[in-house]
Amino acid sequence: MKPHKILAVDDDPIVLSALTESLESEYDVFSATNGQDALTIMKAEDIALVLSDQKMTGMTGVELMGELARNYPDTIRAIVTGYIEDELLMSAINVGHIYGLITKPWRIKELRAIVKEGIIHYEKTQILREPHVQTLLKCGVLSIEQLESVLYADGESEKSVEEILVER
Numbered sequence: 001m002k003p004h005k006i007l008a009v010d011d012d013p014i015v016l017s018a019l020t021e022s023l024e025s026e027y028d029v030f031s032a033t034n035g036q037d038a039l040t041i042m043k044a045e046d047i048a049l050v051l052s053d054q055k056m057t058g059m060t061g062v063e064l065m066g067e068l069a070r071n072y073p074d075t076i077r078a079i080v081t082g083y084i085e086d087e088l089l090m091s092a093i094n095v096g097h098i099y100g101l102i103t104k105p106w107r108i109k110e111l112r113a114i115v116k117e118g119i120i121h122y123e124k125t126q127i128l129r130e131p132h133v134q135t136l137l138k139c140g141v142l143s144i145e146q147l148e149s150v151l152y153a154d155g156e157s158e159k160s161v162e163e164i165l166v167e168r
Contacts (some may be wrong), residue, residue, distance in 0.1 A: 003028045004119050005045055009038045009064065010053040015104070019051060019080070022108050023115060030130060035059025043125065047075055048122045051102065051113060054081040069097045074125050076118040078102055 008019040008026045011034060020029045030045060032038040034056055041047070050068060054061035065077045077097065082104035099121065100114045127133060128147075136142035 004048040004116065004122070005030060005153075007032065007038060007041055007045075007047045007050045009033075009035065009050065009056070009061070011056040012053070015053065015080075019111075022111055024105075025121055026112070027115070027119075035061075035064040035067070038064055041071055042068065042075070047072070049076040049078070049099075049118045051078050051080050051115070054079050055083065074122065074129070076122050078114060078118060080104060080106070 004027050006023055007030045008016055008023070009032045010016045016033065017030050020031055022031050030041050030047070032041055032168070035052075035058055038050065038052065042050075050064075052061040052064050056102060059067075061079045061081070065079065068075055068077055071168065076099045078100040080100055080102045084101070099118050102111060113132060133142070137144060137147065146158070
């Protein structure tokens, strides 16, 4: 399976490089130095998760997250910032519908954990959007409880959706 694509956005090349190096062993990482370049990449690539700095020239991270929420609602969004303010947090949640907030300087283990959780959430969303899963739910062949038991088991479930169907 191809690794998921992640987009890192920061106007500081050192931070951008550090984000890329922290994640490139597990993901296909794209980078942009501003919001406009990020939106261009989004049009060309199927990005699962975006990590964006808040304070950038041209477009703030919250503004970028708002654009992404409107145009790419399934993409997981997280703000990376060295400045945590109540107003920023409220805007990030209300405008950008962010999944996470990562503070600078970050610990690599914590960054990877947040990204991994975000990717799991993205995968679950994609499964729920599958037409055959929607059909199975509508026809009553698969219950939402059965599906949730597989989707939200966090890797501890022994059964896949297909195995549940075989049991029925």
